[in-house]
Amino acid sequence: MGRLSILTGSLTTLQIPTLALRQKSQPVPQDITPDVLRTLLTEMFACMYQVNGRGLAAPQVGVLWRLFILDMQQPLGSPPLVLINPEILDMDDTIEQGREGCLSIPGYLSHKVPRSRKIKLAGYDQHLERVTLEAEGEIARGMQHEYDHLDGILYIDRLSSWDDLESNPDLWLNKANQVMDRLAAEAPKV
Numbered sequence: 343m344g345r346l347s348i349l350t351g352s353l354t355t356l357q358i359p360t361l362a363l364r365q366k367s368q369p370v371p372q373d374i375t376p377d378v379l380r381t382l383l384t385e386m387f388a389c390m391y392q393v394n395g396r397g398l399a400a401p402q403v404g405v406l407w408r409l410f411i412l413d414m415q416q417p418l419g420s421p422p423l424v425l426i427n428p429e430i431l432d433m434d435d436t437i438e439q440g441r442e443g444c445l446s447i448p449g450y451l452s453h454k455v456p457r458s459r460k461i462k463l464a465g466y467d468q469h470l471e472r473v474t475l476e477a478e479g480e481i482a483r484g485m486q487h488e489y490d491h492l493d494g495i496l497y498i499d500r501l502s503s504w505d506d507l508e509s510n511p512d513l514w515l516n517k518a519n520q521v522m523d524r525l526a527a528e529a530p531k532v
């Protein structure tokens with residue numbers, strides 16, 4: 343297994359067009375050390391929260407391993423989720439269209455991304471314990487979105503038409519808020 347060393351705050355999200363986002367990721371090695379895993383997860387959460395993301399897959403930060411994190415805040419206050427080497431056990435035949443954006447495709451979103459209403463996944467959590475998860479609605483959507491990243495698939499690939507892609511005003515709002523926060527922090531205190 344290759345060594346992975348990461349410095350705090352060093353991860354940034356890759357954006358299209360980047361080849362890493364189009365690769366099929368490899369399983370996380372069985373002999374991964376808890377330290378390496380903890381460091382990677384800490385960095386991924388920091389990276390995701392910094393840009394107000396709700397989910398992040400390892401290939402989005404250039405690590406071609408099959409793992410993703412998700413924090414949908416549903417129900418409110420529920421802990422974030424880590425899924426390592428996930429396998430899809432079952433997917434509902436009912437397909438629903440819904441809203442998705444992606445940290446790797448800034449400035450865009452779609453309300454017409456088709457996903458299964460329910461999904462059942464197995465994998466490992468952050469303690470490398472075997473877990474089986476069942477979800478529906480928004481969380482099922484988030485899981486399918488992140489799982490797709492592990493196979494190099496992006497939500498835009500699932501759209502039936504480019505017309506279903508919209509510009510995302512939140513992005514500009516976030517940027518404006520960041521500037522306001524910085525100005526407020528830098529302003530002289532009276």
Ligand SMILES: [Zn+2]
Pocket residue numbers: 443444445446487491
């Ligand atoms: Zn994404």
